[in-house]
Amino acid sequence: MDLTLKVWRQKNKEDKGGIETYPIKGISEHASFLEMLDVLNEQLISEGKEPVAFDHDCREGICGTCSLYINGEAHGPDRKVTTCQLHMRMFKDGETVYIEPWRSKSMPVIKDLIVDRTAFERIQQAGGFISVNTSGNTQDANALPIAKPMADKAMDAATCIGCGACVATCKNSSAMLFVAAKVSQYSYLPQGQIERKERVLNMVEQMDKEGFGNCTNTGACEVECPKGISLEFIARMNKEYLGASIVSE
Amino acid sequence: MSKGFSKSSVGRKVLMALSGFFLISFLLLHFVINFLSVFDADLFNVASHFMGTNWIIQFIMQPVLLFGVLFHLIMGIYLELKNRAARPIKYAMNKPSENASWISRNMVITGVMVLLFLGLHFYDFWVPEIVDKFVDGIWDQPTKYFTHLVHKFEDPVRVGIYCLSFVFLGLHLLHGFQSAFQSAGFNHNKYTPLIKKLGNLFAIVISLGFIFIAVFHHFNSH
Numbered sequence: 001m002d003l004t005l006k007v008w009r010q011k012n013k014e015d016k017g018g019i020e021t022y023p024i025k026g027i028s029e030h031a032s033f034l035e036m037l038d039v040l041n042e043q044l045i046s047e048g049k050e051p052v053a054f055d056h057d058c059r060e061g062i063c064g065t066c067s068l069y070i071n072g073e074a075h076g077p078d079r080k081v082t083t084c085q086l087h088m089r090m091f092k093d094g095e096t097v098y099i100e101p102w103r104s105k106s107m108p109v110i111k112d113l114i115v116d117r118t119a120f121e122r123i124q125q126a127g128g129f130i131s132v133n134t135s136g137n138t139q140d141a142n143a144l145p146i147a148k149p150m151a152d153k154a155m156d157a158a159t160c161i162g163c164g165a166c167v168a169t170c171k172n173s174s175a176m177l178f179v180a181a182k183v184s185q186y187s188y189l190p191q192g193q194i195e196r197k198e199r200v201l202n203m204v205e206q207m208d209k210e211g212f213g214n215c216t217n218t219g220a221c222e223v224e225c226p227k228g229i230s231l232e233f234i235a236r237m238n239k240e241y242l243g244a245s246i247v248s249e
Numbered sequence: 250m251s252k253g254f255s256k257s258s259v260g261r262k263v264l265m266a267l268s269g270f271f272l273i274s275f276l277l278l279h280f281v282i283n284f285l286s287v288f289d290a291d292l293f294n295v296a297s298h299f300m301g302t303n304w305i306i307q308f309i310m311q312p313v314l315l316f317g318v319l320f321h322l323i324m325g326i327y328l329e330l331k332n333r334a335a336r337p338i339k340y341a342m343n344k345p346s347e348n349a350s351w352i353s354r355n356m357v358i359t360g361v362m363v364l365l366f367l368g369l370h371f372y373d374f375w376v377p378e379i380v381d382k383f384v385d386g387i388w389d390q391p392t393k394y395f396t397h398l399v400h401k402f403e404d405p406v407r408v409g410i411y412c413l414s415f416v417f418l419g420l421h422l423l424h425g426f427q428s429a430f431q432s433a434g435f436n437h438n439k440y441t442p443l444i445k446k447l448g449n450l451f452a453i454v455i456s457l458g459f460i461f462i463a464v465f466h467h468f469n470s471h
């Protein structure tokens with residue numbers, strides 16, 4: 001299939017950047033979106049031009065590195081897939097395809113389609129962990145019985161891969177789906193109880209410091225999230241936060 | 250309560266929800282009393298007179314209500330401005346309707362339309378009432394309410410503006426009702442679908458109900 005690509009090009013953080021148009025021919029409909037970009041880059045290199053920089057790593061939907069805003073949607077028109085899992089058969093022959101980076105003040109573009117997602121890391125560092133002694137005397141995991149429904153919920157939340165599609169797609173650039181997933185995953189488990197209150201308070205505080213917008217429950221994040229993280233977790237985070245705020249000094 | 254609560258994104262969201270709940274309950278009361286006017290003028294007068302002269306309602310509930318309206322409004326607009334600033338560079342190609350409804354994305358528009366309507370509505374009903382009581386000092390007019398109401402709905406333009414505003418109110422409620430539960434931290438497999446249905450019903454009944462009342466009095470006064 002032949003396509004017209006409209007790709008965001010930007011030299012570095014300071015550069016203003018702009019959309020460039022590239023025609024591309026003979027793409028297989030079985031190719032993945034990133035393979036199509038590989039072909040484009042080969043083409044650009046052979047023309048002596050700078051290839052398009054984009055983030056990718058596992059290319060199998062588990063690492064959360066790939067992050068493209070394709071034709072007006074985070075991770076493109078397919079549902080519950082990351083950009084690397086998106087196939088060219090989702091597009092029509094002759095179509096014009098816009099490829100842009102995530103847009104958020106808190107995730108600025110570094111180069112072309114790559115954005116700086118360290119804000120997510122700082123939020124994680126503020127409380128997205130449990131403190132355990134790893135000196136070698138750690139307890140066997142199976143010694144702690146956990147009810148199946150609780151374990152399932154924790155797993156559902158833990159499937160978040162931190163890709164940032166929720167922020168990219170939210171009209172408010174809110175990071176609440178991501179933070180909610182990271183707060184919720186431990187809240188269901190016994191290991192998460194000790195730091196439960198500080199966790200939600202600190203993570204929300206860091207999220208706000210990073211300058212993400214405020215959630216207005218449009219639900220767009222849940223639709224575009226490649227892992228189908230549910231809005232239910234945002235409600236849970238709100239409740240956790242409310243509870244922690246009431247009891248904290 | 251922790252100090253940062255009302256300054257945090259989640260805290261503000263909860264406060265928007267709580268003020269929303271309060272306004273929803275007020276709307277319901279307002280609607281029920283107004284609906285009385287359709288079938289019993291005397292009953293409507295009795296209820297309105299009670300609301301207008303009971304000191305708890307006048308001196309406690311009324312200021313609380315005004316505060317609730319102002320809070321919801323100012324916070325809503327403030328958050329909208331902050332949210333816009335959170336994405337300084339827009340997408341060249343964006344398809345927001347693929348993943349969220351127009352109503353949920355445009356609460357500020359429907360909200361501001363309701364606000365503009367409130368200006369007219371206060372001018373029509375609230376200001377004369379306040380002038381009567383606090384400027385002229387006349388508190389005891391138990392039968393004025395129905396006449397005043399019918400008189401206001403003689404003008405077809407005004408009725409039109411009221412009806413249009415109720416449509417905006419309904420749209421605001423369609424998202425706002427269920428959204429308030431979510432913001433307050435309530436999301437439940439079993440009850441959330443029910444809350445969504447109830448919210449839709451509430452929005453439709455309130456907006457069509459108010460429209461009906463306005464239109465009814467317009468045609469009945471002729």
Ligand code: SF4
Binds near residue numbers: 162166181224225228
């Ligand atoms: S919640 Fe979904 S969209 Fe957001 S970062 Fe996690 S996986 Fe990506």
Ligand code: FES
Binds near residue numbers: 066
């Ligand atoms: S490259 Fe790892 S999820 Fe796409």
